[in-house]
Every structure is written in C-alpha cells, then in structure tokens.
Amino acid sequence: MLLSKLLLLPFAVASTVTVYVHSLPGSDHSVSAPLPTPIPLAQIDYDVSTSTGTVSSYTPPTGSYNADHLLRIGLSDSKSGHWRGVVTSAASFAEEYKKKFTIHVDEKGEIYHIGFGTSAKGAGEEVEVEVIKRASGPKPLLNKPVVLNAEGKLEGKEPEKTFLQKYWWMIALFLAVQFLAGGGKE
C-alpha cells in the first residue's frame, strides 16, 4: 500500500502548468484582426494529492491598458494550440489586489479549467493558488436495512438480563438496610 503510494508520488507532485494571458481587442477594434500572441503569465506547480499549489514564476502583464480592457487568462495546449480559460479585466492586475489562480482538476488529477479572482491584499503572498478537485455527485442516503438472523430475529440484539442481573443492587440495598437498621432494637 505504502509502496504503491511512494511509487505514485513522483507523478503526483511533478505537475506544472503555464498560464497565459491574451490581450483582447477593444470594442472599437475591428473583429477580424488577429489576437496578439499569448504571453506567459505564471508558472504554477501543483500537487493533486494534497490539493496545494505554488506559483514558481509570475510576470504581470505589461502595457498601458485602461481598467476596462479585457484580458483572457487560460491554458494553451502546446500541441494543438487549443485554448481554454476565462476573461477578466486589466484592472485585476493592479498592485492593490491579491490574485488567486484556481486550478480545476478531475479525479485523475488532470487540469481542465482555470479560474482567476482577486481580493483585498492582506497578509501573505501576493499570488495564491487553489486546487479544486471535481466533486463526486451526491448519493441518496439510504436507510439502514433491517438484518434478521437465521431464526428471523434481529441480529446483534443483546440478550435480556436476568432478574438478578437487573435488580441486584435493590436487593443489596434492601439487605444493607436490614443489616444496618435492623440490629439496634435488641
């Protein structure tokens, strides 16, 4: 058991993913123009077994974007050039926010979607990583079945205590009272 875990460990830890950022053309821009090439935004190492991840490198997008400018953040498949990801605004990369990358992985630990969010800067790192595993669907919570034994009786029911087992302390009390209280008259 342990051995197999140890064997699997290297595979589980050594996951790295590069997140790219694309600048989207503004609304006044003609639609037909090609998108600018993606720029690597962050390099993230993550471990599925412990659901943790760290940012190994992070370069915020440079360039003078106005706050409403849309940027898309996502993963790019190196082989097919296929892209998937989310959209956010340029303002999210401002200094005063804490950035968080969310990595969505399936049961096998393969990454399939990425999320990006910001929050107020508190203590801790400027860039955070969260790994979210796909949850297993809720199952109906069944009632416990009534199990009968061969005699048709409920299994595991404790045998009834005898009269003495149940009331010995009463008898003992009675006797004690008799002994302690009864002796004085004679």
Add this chain to the structure above:
Amino acid sequence: MRLHARALALAASLVLPCAAIFEDDAYHIDYHHALAGLPKRDTTFFQQPFPGSKASLIYTLSQKQILAAVNPKDGAIVWRQSLSGPPGTGMLRSGEEQDTVISAAGNSIAAWSAADGRLVWENTMGGATAEDLELLEQEDGMANADSKDAVVLLSGSSPEVQRLDGKTGRAKWTYTDSSGDTPFQLSTSPTTIFYISLHTPMLGGSKIKVTSLSPITGKKLDQYTLSSEGEVQSREHILFTGANTAAPLLAWTDKLNKVLKVNIIGTKGVSTFAPPSNEPVQEIVLHASNRVTSLPHFLVEWQTATGHSADVFHVDLKKATIAKAYSLPVLAGKGTFTTTSSDANVYFTRVTPDEISVVSSSSHGILGRWPVKAQSSLAAAHPVHGVSEVVVKSGSASAVRSAILYSNGQFALIRNGELAWERPEFLADAVSAAWAELPEEETLAHELEVEGHSNIISAYIHRVKRHIRDLEYFPAWLQSIPNRLLGNLFGNSQDDTIGDIQRDTFGFHKLVVVATSSGRMAGLDVGSKGKAVWNIDLDQVAPDVAFTRPSLKTAHGYIEVKDRGFEGTLFINSTTGALISSKDIEAHEPSLSEAQRLIAFDLVDGELKGFLGAELTLDPVWTFTPPNGEKIIGFTPRPIKDPVASIGKVLGDRRVLYKYINPNLVLVTAALESTRTASFYLLDSSSGQLLHAISHHDVDVTRPIPSTISENWFSYSLTIDSAADSTSRGYQLVVAELFESAIPDDRGPLGASENSSTLQPSSAMGDVAMPYVLSQTYHIVEEISHMTVTQTKQGITTRELLVTLPSSNAIVGIPRSIIDPRRPVGRDPTALEASEGLTKYTPFIFIDPKWHLNHKYEVMGIEGVITSESGLESTSLVFAFGLDVFGTRVAPSFAFDVLGKGFNKIQMLLTVVALFVGVLFVAPLVRRKQINALWTI
C-alpha cells in the same frame, strides 16, 4: 410595498405542499390536443370496429408511427398506441368483418382490438424488418369467417414471406427467397399470394419479379419477370400494388411521369397508357378498392402544376385486359380522389378546396355534388389525400363524409360540404416553442419605453396624448361592462367566449409560437384552449431552406427563427405569422449604455465559448472544455426573466441564509460513455469561471439527462446503470441550492455591497465568486425526460419543478419543499426546522398522484415544457409540446389572489342587500327606542 412582498412571500412559503388540480378547474383551465401525427395515404381508412357495427371509425397509422382510432363524429381520439420503427414506415391493414386491426412496424407485427385498442397478439421478428403486410381475405375462393390470417414480408439477411395465424400471430409457414433480390411488396388474390421483388441488374433500372406462392403451403407456384427496367429506377416509380382486389394490379411509371404501365398481377401482359398530354404530370396516384367483392375498376389521378384530372379504367378479368372507361375533366388547382366501395359498387369522391363530387366507377354521371364552405383554417390549403364514406340511394349519392388531410397539416372531416371537425395534426411534429406577448401589451411597452427615454415635459405631453387617444376605446369599454358583470355573476367565465386574441384581466391570454420539424410554424392562443391563430409554412417564406429543427426566440412583437442548416435569421410577426424584413427590426434593438458590454455564449465544436458582443465571432473571450474527452450534451442557462422576491431564506430562528443570486449562471451537462460518467458544471457565463463541478459515476448516459436552473438552485435527473456496483440503482433526482455562505446571517466576503462584477477586481476579503452548494439526491420511481420550473411575475410564489414522465404519459409538478436540500438527514426535524416546513429526508420521493397536472389526460411524446408568468402572481402558465399539445395553469402556493369558482357572488350580493334592507327596517325602531330612552329618565 417591500414589506407587503415579504409578508406575501412568508404566507406563500407557509402553505403546505399539497397543491393539486381542483375538480372544478379540470377541463376548464387546461386543454389537450391528443394528436396522432399526419395520417399516411395507405394506412388510413374507415372501418367498423367489430362485425355488425353500424358506425365506423377512422383508423390511421401516422407518419409519427402512432396508431390511432378517430371518431368520425367529433374527431376525438378513441384510442391510440405508439409503435416502434423509423417514422413513416409502418403498415396497417384490416379485414372485412373483423374486430382487430393488424399493424407492422419495425420488427413487430401486432393485432389490436379495433374497438378499444388493446393488444391481441404481437409477434416480434428478431432482426428482420417488416416490409409489407396483407390480410388473406379469402381462402380457396371462400371468405374466412373468423380471424383472417396475415401475410407479412420481412427483409432480413434474406427476404422471407410468412403467414401468421390471425388468432395468435404464430407463423404457419415461411417462404425464404435466397435470390438476393430486394423485397418490395406483397399482393394477394383469392387464390394466390404474390411476392413482388425488384431484381436489379448491373446496368440501371429494376426488373419487377413476381413470385406466386400457395396460400396453404407457402410453396412457390410460379415466377415471372416484368421488363420494367426502362422505367423503374427507384422504388418510388412503382405506384401501386393492388392488394386483395379480385384483379390485383401493379402499376409503375418512369422518372418523368411520361408513361403509365399497368400489369394485372398473375398475368404477363402489360398495358401502357399515356397521361393527358397538355401539361407535364407531376404526380400519378392510383386509386382502387381493396375489397375482393368489388368491381375491378380503378382511377388514375394525374396531378399537374396547375390542375388535376383523372381517368377511370375497367379491368376485364376474362380477357385480362385493361380499358379506359371515362375521364373526369381537368380542374384548376389541387384536389384529390378517394375510393369507397359498397357491395360490388365502387364510388370515387373528388375533393377540391371548393367542391366535393361523387361518381360511380361504372359511368361518368355525377351522383352528388356539394360545395365546400370556405373555412379560415383551411384557407390557401389544398386536399392532399383522404378517405370517404358515401351513402348512395337509388342512383344518387345522398350523403358523403370525407376525412381529408390538407396541405397545411389539418386533418378535417367534411360532411356534405360542411366542416364537421378538424385536427391540427401538424402540431404533432412540434420541436420548439416560445411565448409571445399579445400585440396590445407590446405597443404599451413600446410607448412606455418612448416616454422613459425622453425628457419630462415631452414625456408628459406624450402621455396625455396617449390617454386622449385611448379615449376612443372608452365607449366600447362602457358597453362591455354589463356583459362582463353578468358573465362574472353567473359564473360563465369569459374564457370560452373570447373569439379573437385580446388581453384579459388576469393575463391568461398569451400566444405560444410553435415550430415543427416539417418547417411549419403556428401561433396558438393559450387562453382559448390552444386554438391555432395562424399557421404558416416556412418553406414558402424561405423556399431554399430545409427546416429540420427550427429554434425560436421571442423579441418585441416578433419571433426570431433560426435553424442549423440556415445561416441567417427569419423574423416572423408573432400575432399574424407574416414575415418581417430585417430592416424593420433595427429600431427595436435593446440599447446598452456605454459601460455595458454583452457577452454571448454558445456551444461551438463541442466546447462552450463566450464571445464579446451578440455575434459569435472567431475569438472567444472564454472557453470551457470538459475533461477526459467528455461530450457536452446540453447546457441550461438561468432564465432571462427570473425574478427573485427575497434575497435570503428565513430560517426558523429568524436568521437568514443568503441566496447566491447570479443572473449569469449556466449549468453544463457533459457525459462520457466509455466511463459511464455524467458531469455537471456550473459556470458564470460572463467570465467563464467554473463555480461548481460534480461528476456522477455508473450513469447510463444513453438515457435522457434533463436539467434545469432557476433562482439559486438547480436540479437534474439521471439513471444509474443497472450494472452499477453502487448500493442503489435506478432513476435519481438531484437538487442543489446555492448560498452566499454556509453560515446564517453571513453574506460572505461581499457583504452588503451593492455591486459586484465577475470581471472587475474585488477588494473584498476572501474568495468572492464561489457559492456554497448544498445538495441532496433522491430516488424516483420513473424516468424524467424533461424538466423546467414554473415562473411568476414577481417570484413571490414558491416555484415548482415541472417534470415530464414519459412512461406514464404525465407532467408532474413537484413542490419545492419536497426537494429542499436542507431536509434533515437521519433525524426528525427540530421544532425550528419544522416551522420552516422542512421534513425528514427520505431517500425516495414518491410521486404523489395529486401532483399530476394532466389528471385524466394522457400526454404522449412530450418534447418540451415551457412556462410563463400570467397577470396573477399566484399563477404560472404551462405549455407542453411534442406529439401532444397540452396547456394548463398552475398555482404552486394556491390561487391566493383570485376568487375560486366555488365563490358564490350572487349569494354575497344577496347577503349585502339583505343586510341593507334589514338596516332600513331596524333603523327607525332603534331611533324610536333611543328617543324613548332619553325621555324616560
């Protein structure tokens, strides 16, 4: 107002979940078109349901493989059965003096009791498919007294002819054809069974090969080939194979309908006839009686582009020759002919849009003629095919009734020129539907919009002008008051009397626009029992597009029609059905302010993609792809109009759980067959962020996986595989509710901030976007094929989950409190929880018969259910389409804002009057007493 809404919400949530249809509402608030689909020419006939019956029923096997018996008196369905097999392939036969009808569909041959539609026997033919079916009317020249045997032609690995026992359906003998020819049809004569196959040589054309079989042993008696290869290129060129006639005929034509060749089956001679030469013939149809005892006469119908005519031919049985007897003149426009036989006589009925006339097969004299009264519903439509019953007394036809399929999809019965009934059978192909507003509401909304966008003074002037204009309706309104009052008092509601579509007080009158797979669109008025207001053919509007699955979207006063095989969009006026040019549309486009930008999303190449702007451009702004090659099988966005009355859920201890309300939620369903997984992803459709992901294992992904989303909850249903390893299998219903935080009285990181954006950064502490998800799973007894949620005007009324149960032909409204994911598990609810209306969790939801919305109706083949608000907050309008059309109104928290039918208004008025009279009498007495009291101190 706010307080009022909250009080209402509280009242609504306290009502116990036992809403059911009231007895006096049934059949009044709901309507049902039990449809069969378009009847086919060769499987529709009049027939007595049992020997000796005086009345007959219309039996039909439709394009949708529905076997139905229709009462010719009122057009009601007596019974119907759904058969297997691909659409339009079934066969239906019935013998004379029989109490069964026999159907062949797919691989199943079945006999049905003609009177009540019960299954008498069924014979399933393994992998073979039934190609043709005939009944043996006679055996050795004698009529079979009891159940007539069926002969069936099967195409499997090698074609087979089987004779099936009429009582049990067991095969009596089997003839196997190993020649490799294509099986075509069967035909029978009183002494022989003819098996007709197509022998296709290497070079084009097909030879018709006729094999005679002995009806008793099934042995081959004779075989001959007709050299038809010059004409017959495909099956459609064979026009007719006469069945059960004394002289069975085989007729074929060539590609251009230039020649008609007729062979009397059993002889080798071929007679050749030429169509009328003046115009190219588009279609040739042969009409002959299928009774053994009738005269061997037949009629050939010639349809040209501008008119139609017919020739009647007589067959000489002794000489085995065919001769033309007489012609029926050319009439402009389209028409059709029907055949009726009574005893030995054969009558042909000619049906045109204007006239019905009857001739006898033996002479050209017209026996009867009836002008057809113009009907608005049949306007611009022509008869396609039909069946007739004729009463002939002393040489003249005294009555005729014809059940005719019209080109606009109406199946109508015309009795002596008058329309007796019509059935909107085209609605059986409905694939999508959308609600549309009535024109008055649309114009008012437009006027208000104009007023809202101009400055105060001009808006005020505009409003005054509008009110002055509205005064012109004032006298008419005054005149309608007495009628309305009387109608209200005596309980006969207006619903039945309203002829044209107009707004009613309660907003129950709405339009539903339905589009069918055959490219037809219709507007139905749900306020007057789903009557078709207009009915158009999209092929005429856009002739070069083949519509297969039109999708509809409602906009202001018009409907946008899109289709997969069609690049552009059609705009149809929702109240008249007229085409609107796209130029007139521009003015109505929604105006967005500068800061707003639209993100549209759609499924593109198996991925969900979001795009900037309303158009789908090349570059998506976000993309979602499910992992492991899972296929997205559907996505459900939150309805655009989904008002939420309360942002929180009040708990028993007066604390509040805040709902996660995001207008951009979309629930994506993905499935993977190889691992039997179904996954559900909740996305934010503006940013593409994944909010929640769930996957279920051991799922039978071939079964439907319906889902719906509303307010702050979503629901889906799936089938756990019977081979699954889990502790429980079967149909499951999952409900999940989203909250801002798991802790009551806590609004999560966002707090009470007014605005939040999924694109703009947030300066709140902690993770903003993620909802807290509570979910529970229940077992249900039946599969759900479709689900949706009721809608009301303000969202104060509790919602109800409407599910379609295909196996019991029902639509059921499951109350929200039954599927509340906060039901306590494994313990009884505490007093506080009980005060919220929570009950103990049970793993199984029993579908209460009281929840059925369709009560005694059987709603078959439902493809979808749509809901809409009505004018009343308590009531939601429901419309179901598919094979049947069904509509009703639901009030999940009861009709708290309208008086029920049981309320006696007259009694109330009488009580008021009696009290008033009493006061009049008592007042002087009291006054006197008071005065007396003052004087007697």
